Amino acid sequence: MHKSKLAGFVVDCRTDNLQSAAEFWAAALGMQTQPLPGQEGEKYIQLLDPSDRLHIEVQSVEHSSRVHLDIETDDIEAEVKRLEALGARQISSVNTWCVMEAPTGQRFCVVRPESEAFAAQAKQWD
């Protein structure tokens, strides 16, 4: 048995100026930015959801700009298998997470638990 839920989303921005991209999205969504520590901070800036429900990041990317969803889980391997059975396919493994593609074409990521609400609200799969 494992658990998963929607963690939030990442605003993928093809930009040389991550700070400026994050400032736009923070102002647009009425959120504060929070720098991430170390090397992660070079590619990602977190946006703080005022309702504390979503984990949101702005990411500097090489591919076209888009928005992708993150699914958080306490068992990446089991969750990837569950999603494959639904018709998604694995694209790549990056550090601790897995990039997948939906049958309808959108890329999304399967990540370790990162939202405050994971323990209380994730759905359990048998």
Next chain:
Amino acid sequence: MHKSKLAGFVVDCRTDNLQSAAEFWAAALGMQTQPLPGQEGEKYIQLLDPSDRLHIEVQSVEHSSRVHLDIETDDIEAEVKRLEALGARQISSVNTWCVMEAPTGQRFCVVRPESEAFAAQAKQWD
């Protein structure tokens, strides 16, 4: 003065089978589907966020599949002006909402209030 906040997101799917697309995303995210009434139901199926925070829809589209964010507001015109001042541009007006593009290239929509949390949680802009 007007208010706005992130309403949620729409999973835009280039598909002839909206039902099947919605069923994938509902199962992937651990949510239930809810048909929408009338003509709207031909293009959109709602996904019910178990935490009642987000308004989420799966939409059948002609363009490439993607995910787009919705910003909800009690004054579309004022919110569009605020977002233009931040660097976004208007793409089109559709029924009651406005399609915009961020400086980083992602399309998003400015819509009328649709989440349960709007009154309590929207940010007020002077």
